[in-house]
Structure formats: structure tokens, C-alpha cells
Amino acid sequence: MTDANIQNIYDQAKKWVLEAGERLRTKMHQPLVIETKSDANDLVTEMDQETERFFAEHIRNTFPEHRVLGEEGFGDEVSDLDGTVWIVDPIDGTMNFVHQKQNFAISVGIYQDGVGVIGLIYDVMADCLYHAIKDQGAYKNDEKLKELKEVQLDSSILCLNSFWTIENRRVHEDGTQALVRKVRGTRSYGSAALEFAYVAEGSIDAYITMRLAPWDIAAGVILVNEVGGVTTQADGSALDMVGKNSVITGNPSIHNEIIDDYIKLK
Ligand code: 2AM
Ligand code: CA
Ligand code: CA
Ligand code: CA
Numbered sequence: 001m002t003d004a005n006i007q008n009i010y011d012q013a014k015k016w017v018l019e020a021g022e023r024l025r026t027k028m029h030q031p032l033v034i035e036t037k038s039d040a041n042d043l044v045t046e047m048d049q050e051t052e053r054f055f056a057e058h059i060r061n062t063f064p065e066h067r068v069l070g071e072e073g074f075g076d077e078v079s080d081l082d083g084t085v086w087i088v089d090p091i092d093g094t095m096n097f098v099h100q101k102q103n104f105a106i107s108v109g110i111y112q113d114g115v116g117v118i119g120l121i122y123d124v125m126a127d128c129l130y131h132a133i134k135d136q137g138a139y140k141n142d143e144k145l146k147e148l149k150e151v152q153l154d155s156s157i158l159c160l161n162s163f164w165t166i167e168n169r170r171v172h173e174d175g176t177q178a179l180v181r182k183v184r185g186t187r188s189y190g191s192a193a194l195e196f197a198y199v200a201e202g203s204i205d206a207y208i209t210m211r212l213a214p215w216d217i218a219a220g221v222i223l224v225n226e227v228g229g230v231t232t233q234a235d236g237s238a239l240d241m242v243g244k245n246s247v248i249t250g251n252p253s254i255h256n257e258i259i260d261d262y263i264k265l266k
Pocket of ligand 3: 089091092093192215216
């Protein structure tokens, strides 16, 4: 794909992300229909569905040869990343959307034959867009994000949550507790996409979570790559962008240490 093509796709994607965010801000104070998915805390609203439909329709009309992988099922059945695939999370942090009316994001990652080429994460209520085109750096609105500097674990801030298992594997619980005590502080924002964006901007140093889907991470991985960060599964193996993943993303100076000395996925 030529640079001009990528720029055109990026321009469209950015326009739609901002437009979808504007629609969410306008409609979010209307009464919401809230349903549950895999369990009582796994929420979905009609705004998640409407936003994903908005992306799927625009992408199909403008780029009919592209495919869409989305959380809410309005995209295509995607089991490989051949060609151009848009990986869309219409609202990342639905629980925050419902309970807090803030701290949620639209996440769009665009992959070309398996390579992440465009990442957009839009913090809707803050009107803050994190964006990257492969090999051109990552940005927070107009500000170019800096390469991550070396950090020590005991002066790091770590994001994590209460998901400590993936399928029949689990983190080493004593090790993970030791990690929580070792770092300077822990945080949990409840939006995987925003947590990736915070790693990219250097406001947190690593983020650990189990059981994420491609749409949670597709854009974030691209942003973090652009500032020299690394993302793997919790045992250090490569991510699977069409399957479920455990995830550690962060500063390369602490990434391996966290995996080898603390998480020790069993
Ligand atoms: P979502 O809001 O798009 O569902 C919450 O810690 C983060 O984990 C959010 O990014 C959320 O994405 C994601 N997540 C993935 N699977 C989840 C699940 N089964 N239940 C709740 N959150 C989930
Ligand atoms: Ca969800
Ligand atoms: Ca998500
Ligand atoms: Ca979602």
C-alpha cells in the first residue's frame, strides 16, 4: 500500500472517529438500554451497537474491499488479517460509559496483511485523540509523544485489574502481589485502549491484563510501538490479533523483568 493510500485511510478514519465521538457526547445523557453479555458485569448499550454500525457502514461504503472486525458483531467474520482489516472497539470501557459518563474511548486499529499501520484511540469526553501511523511516531492531539525513557521497576506506575487468569492458566499470585508492592503505584482505569494510550504517553510504565480481544488492543499496540514500547502476552509470547490474549504492554526496560520475575504465568 502506498503512503498516499495510508494517508487517505487515516484521514477518513480520523474523521469518523471524531464524528462518532461527537454523536456519543450528544446522545449519552438520553436514557440508555443496558444489556449484559458474558456475565452480569459485562455490559453493552445500544450506543456501543449504534457506534459500531456507524463505522461498519462508512467503511463498507468507502472501502468495499476492506474488512471489519468489531466487538459487537456488525463487522465481518474475520479469522485472518489478509488485506486491509479495520479492528474496531466502538466503546472501550462500557462500564465507565454507563457509570461514570467518562473514561471511555473509541479504538480503531487498521492492519495491512497483519501489520498494524494506523492506530486511533479517542478519549471521547476529554476530546483527546491519540493517533499514529506506522513509522511516523505517535501523537496526542498535535503533540508528538516522546520515545519512552528507561525506568526502574521501583519507580514505575503499573496498571492492572482483577482479571488474573486466562483460560486454564493463571498468574503467579505471590509474584503478582510482590510486583504490586514493588512498584511505586498501581492504577486501574477500566479502558484497555486508554491504558495503552497512557503507556504510549509515558504517564504509566506498564499495563497488565488477561483475556483481551483484538479490538481492545489493536490500536494501542501500534501507538506503543511508535514510542519504543513493547507488547506481548503475559508469558512473553507474541500476540494473536484474531484471538484472545493476555497482555503486558510497557516500557522495554521493565517488560521482561515483570514477566520473568513476577507474573510467571503458569
Ligand atoms: P469493553 O468495555 O470494550 O468491554 C475493562 O477492564 C477493560 O477490559 C475494558 O477495556 C473492557 O472493554 C475490557 N474487557 C474485555 N473483556 C471484558 C469482559 N468480559 N468484561 C468486562 N470487560 C472486558
Ligand atoms: Ca464489551
Ligand atoms: Ca474493549
Ligand atoms: Ca467495547
